[in-house]
Amino acid sequence: MSEDRQTLDVYDAQAAEYEARVAVKDTPGLDDFIAELPQKAHVLDLGCGPGLTAKQMMDHGLTVDATDGSDAMVKRARDHGVPARQALFHQIDGQALYDGVFANFSLLHLPRAQMPEMLLRLHKALKPGGVLHIGVKLGTGDARDDLGRYYTYYQQDELEELLTSAGFTLITRILGSGTGLDGRSSDWIVLHARS
Numbered sequence: 001m002s003e004d005r006q007t008l009d010v011y012d013a014q015a016a017e018y019e020a021r022v023a024v025k026d027t028p029g030l031d032d033f034i035a036e037l038p039q040k041a042h043v044l045d046l047g048c049g050p051g052l053t054a055k056q057m058m059d060h061g062l063t064v065d066a067t068d069g070s071d072a073m074v075k076r077a078r079d080h081g082v083p084a085r086q087a088l089f090h091q092i093d094g095q096a097l098y099d100g101v102f103a104n105f106s107l108l109h110l111p112r113a114q115m116p117e118m119l120l121r122l123h124k125a126l127k128p129g130g131v132l133h134i135g136v137k138l139g140t141g142d143a144r145d146d147l148g149r150y151y152t153y154y155q156q157d158e159l160e161e162l163l164t165s166a167g168f169t170l171i172t173r174i175l176g177s178g179t180g181l182d183g184r185s186s187d188w189i190v191l192h193a194r195s
Helices: 005-013 015-023 030-035 052-059 071-079 112-125 156-165
Strands: 042-046 063-068 098-104 126-137 142-144 150-152 169-179 185-194
Touching (some): 005 015, 015 052, 030 052, 030 098, 030 126, 052 063, 052 098, 063 071, 098 112, 112 126, 112 156, 156 169, 156 185
Parallel strands (some): 042 098, 098 126
Antiparallel strands (some): 126 185
16 A cells, blocks of 8 residues: 655645644534544544544544654644654554544545555454544546645545445435635545444
C-alpha cells in the first residue's frame, strides 16, 4: 500500500491553513457516529488532521486513537490535547480493536486499487458490530487538485458496493457539497456502515 508523498507534503506545508479554513467547519455525520457507539467507545480517527474532531469525540467520553500521515497535522493535534501519532494507512493493523473507525475524507487520497484491501483491514480492526464513518468526494477517476493533492473520486453505488464486499452493512448516507482547502466546491458523500 503506497502513500502519496506530494499529498502529505501539502498537508505538512498548509496544516495551519487547513485548520483555519476546513477543520473548523461542522463535521457531517459526527454526532450520528458518536450516537451509534457504546459509551466510552474506543475509536480510530484515521487521518485526524489537526485533531479538532478527535477532541470533540474525546469530550464525549470516547477513547480516540488519532493518526495522521502528516507530521505537521500530528503536532497540531497534540497542541489541542489529542494524543495523536503519525501513521500511514498501511500501518493500520490489528483485529477487533475498535468500536468505531472515523475515516473522514482521508481514504480518498488512496489509489482506487488499494481501497478494497484497506476496507478489509478496517473491517478486521473493528469489533463485531463496530461502526465505520467514511467520507469521500463524489466523481469519477482520479486527479490532483490545484494544490497537488492526489484524489480518488467515487460514485455512491461504487463506494457502497466496496463496503458491502468488505463485509459492512450500510446504516446511513449523507450527501452534500462544500469548499475545500483548494477553494473549490465539490460534492461529497458520508456513509456509516456496521461491521
